[in-house]
Amino acid sequence: MYHGSQRWWIEIIAGAMFSGKSEELIRRVLRATIGQDRAQVFKSRLDGGYW
Numbered sequence: 001m002y003h004g005s006q007r008w009w010i011e012i013i014a015g016a017m018f019s020g021k022s023e024e025l026i027r028r029v030l031r032a033t034i035g036q037d038r039a040q041v042f043k044s045r046l047d048g049g050y051w
Contacts, residue, residue: 025041
């Protein structure tokens, strides 16, 4: 998707319980940080998990 001259996209990490979703999310955010990219993470208010 494009907004002006900036490129952006939405990625969803989905899977069964204990399939490594949180680890994959952390890996992607760290990778974006190291590459000096911007990243935002959203959490549903309905989620009663550990975060």
